Amino acid sequence: MLFDLSDDQAEFRESVRGMLGRQMTPATLRAVWDADGAGSGDLWRRLAGIGVQGMVVPEEYGGVGGSHVELALALEEIGYHGVPDPVLETAFVAASTLAQCGDQTVRDRWLPAINAGEAVVSLSLDKPALVVHGAQADAVLVRRGTQTHLLPADRAVWRPVATQDPTRRLALGEFQLDDSTLLADDAAVADRLTTAARTASAAVLVGVARRLVDMTIGYVLSREQFGQVIGSFQALKHRLADAAVLVEAARSLTWYAAYAFGHEPAAARWAARVAKSAASDAGATASAAALQLHGGIGFTWEHDLHLWLKRGQALQHAYGSATDHRVAVGARILDRDAPALAG
Amino acid sequence: MDLRLNPTQQAFRDQVRGWLEENVPREPLPSLDTREGVEAHRAWERRLYDAGFAAVHWPAAHGGRGMDPLATAIFYEEYLRADGPARLNRLGLGLAGPTLIDLGTPDQQDRWLSKILTSEEIWCQGFSEPGAGSDLAGIRTRGEVRDDGILVNGQKIWTSHSRWADWMFALVRTDPQSSRHAGLTFLMIEMADPGVDVRPIRQLNDARDFAEVFLTDVLVPKNNVIGEIGGGWSVAMATLVHERGSGLNTAAHFHKMLAELVSMIPEESRGDTRVQEEIGWLYEHIEAYRYMTLRTLSELAQKKPPGPQGSMGKLWWSELQVRLYELGLQVLGSRAELLDGHDDGAGPPAWRQRYWLARAALIYAGSNEIQRNIIAERVLGLPKGSRRAV
């Protein structure tokens, strides 16, 4: 029993951090905002180059064949650096799902392309089909009930809708699902798809929350009022401490959820709900502290803070809010007929 | 990262589980509030000792098993699972012993360690004083250094378990000119000394577990000083590091409390989404505590410095614990205030006791405000606040 990153995992995280630190600066993100979401340039291919999209693609399809824990580490960095592309949907959800179902032609068509950074696959878990990067994706995985479909771009019409964070690039889809798009009609496959989305979005959100905390620490250490840096005021120190504690809690739960996704399939479903709920809470608390502690400057368009505030807000509600998940977990625990969750 | 037990851990777990299944008393022991209860627990501790389970984390040379923090956690998980009796000598096994192992001389280790392990000698912690609580460096109990020893005069307060204790580890001020962290000395005081006067304090939960301890002309041999005379602050800090690893406030313990709470919830409330959400919140927080702790134990087992989460455990468990018992009181409704003998036997007094003790945990072992200061300053790098009244 050991719950810690291996040297290789820590090194991989450093490589993602290093690359994004150079390629995905706040100025780059702002340029993407100004171009209405377009123009993150060759970042997608660079991510593929260091093995992010191919992390859980099996080796026989050219992938890394690595673990979901490594992928979760990368996703946390992706949130931290504000990467605007649908990495969690493609690298975690689509790669894991396609590696386990669909026929050989589907796998041959998509897995090598995902690995190479040549395919973007997005996700729709429910109606309405409001999908991130919907109009840009090469395909969209669609869950309806127990069915999982893979919808190539030419089988749907995507109408872009404007959102407060243009890098989300949401689009509303119109399409018909039929036997030709069906990957699997199997509740287990569909549930695993949802579990993947929750686990992966928790990881990204932990990164966003950590970035909000770090930006705020930087600010309170430089801003002076009453003759001292505002970071010396205990009311502010305690708010940041509370946010930091929630981030670490969510991070530990996310590591476990990613581990469980690969190794403890029966536990993965609940681990994902718990991780996403904790990440949403960490995101909300970090957001509240960050804006408040920045004062007026944080309320401007010009300051970078809102880029992460808005990303965080979107992710808090995507793939289930904290309330949704807590009610589901609590209901299950209170159900006398259901087997115990853990403990 | 691998959550499966390795073969060594598995063998240890099976051994512990097997022994506990055969040996844990079927009937609960009498309460620790009585002499009879203390003796019954002492006899149980002796059995643990004879089986080599008194302190598995102590080095083998000192009577432990030299287990790493992960194996120690496995032991406590099994102990809870088997419903083992409350541990009698927590401050001896958890704080005094490890401090002696780290910083005691061989003579001091011989003098005290084995009697801690057997619980022949029970320990208490004499740090807090009327004028020195969160600000521990404000200690005023005097220790006059003489040729024949250190003559101690002063007062300790909130000293838990002092009623039954044989020894107290204490901080005293040996240099009257000094202030703050300098000039303090860490020493062992024998409670049987006629100059030691223990006056139990009635607590708000109507128990008498802590006390005022008056120290009048207590002559402490110099052999009882741990570390240097005047070097007590660093010894006390080494002691407090062990407070983190006491092993009892585990996720397994809180899961057990949650299961008890769930069993109290009546059928008609089980479909209420507010109750469901709160249960979900508790489960999530216990699981977070489990993985934060496991992260820290894994780091320590590999001799790495703990990550940020290593400083967050006390804040986390103590706050989730209060919320857990609060929900229980809410479920009990107006029955929650009933005293023993006036309820229907379904347990409100026990539950309410635990609730108040949970409230105390927000105050002791470094109040939660102090915990937040530590996180802000040592983990996040924010400026230290001024600690002195001006």
Ligand SMILES: Cc1cc2nc3c(=O)[nH]c(=O)nc-3n(C[C@H](O)[C@H](O)[C@H](O)COP(=O)(O)OP(=O)(O)OC[C@H]3O[C@@H](n4cnc5c(N)ncnc54)[C@H](O)[C@@H]3O)c2cc1C
């Ligand atoms: C049940 C129980 C058992 C105990 N057992 C023992 C024992 O066995 N041995 C022992 O030595 N002590 C023991 N204590 C004492 C405990 O360690 C102290 O109560 C604790 O350190 C707080 O000190 P204080 O009571 O003097 O409160 P104070 O330090 O006066 O604190 C009062 C309030 O002010 C806050 N405060 C103080 N300083 C700051 C600051 N810098 N920033 C923000 N807020 C601050 C505190 O958080 C608290 O809310 C026990 C206490 C309890 C309740």
